[in-house]
Amino acid sequence: MLGPCPADLQLAVPFHLRWATPADIPALMAMKQQMAIADGAPGLLDATADQWEEACFGPAPKFIAIVAEQAGAVVGMTIFNEQCFAGWAAPPLYVQDLFVMPAHRSRGIGRALLTEVASQARARKSRLVYLNVHENNQACRLYAGLGFRPAQKCQVYALVDPPLTALAGSGTALSPPTR
Secondary structure, eight states: OOOOOHHHHHHHSOEEEEEOOGGGHHHHHHHHHHHHHHTTOGGGOOOOHHHHHHHHHSSSOSOEEEEEEETTEEEEEEEEEEOOOTTOSSOOEEEEEEEEOGGGOSSSHHHHHHHHHHHHHHHTTOOOEEEOOOTTOTHHHHHHHTTOOOOTTOOOOOOOTTHHHHHHTTSOOOOOOOO
């Protein structure tokens, strides 16, 4: 008898979650690039590995990454950050990215990653976890199954170049206040 096929092996090998480390940056960048290609926006990603390291692991991190690992390989990730809202005592968590490698989907990895984000929100006393997703994304079923709901009467507007540069050109770019 031949041993298990790769798909059967993937089902048999458990995955685990862990905080991302600087050594994970190439995998994070590759998954982010796959997401950008799927969204039709690969040209928007221009950060270097050094910039990723500073933004995630530097003295003032801008985002947090958790990875799913299986058989020593990173097979999924979530990237999130606190999003301060005026008047809220505890900042909500914004899920920037959730990605599971296609060969590893439908095995509970996305659910586990979002469960950990929810646990982080509770630990921080956050009352909201939110994300943006294309309405035809297959992950919408996952989000709905976990209790996420579409925000009624909300639209997301985006301003990117060249309109961003055009609008910014009419502003003054105030200097930061002195404290």
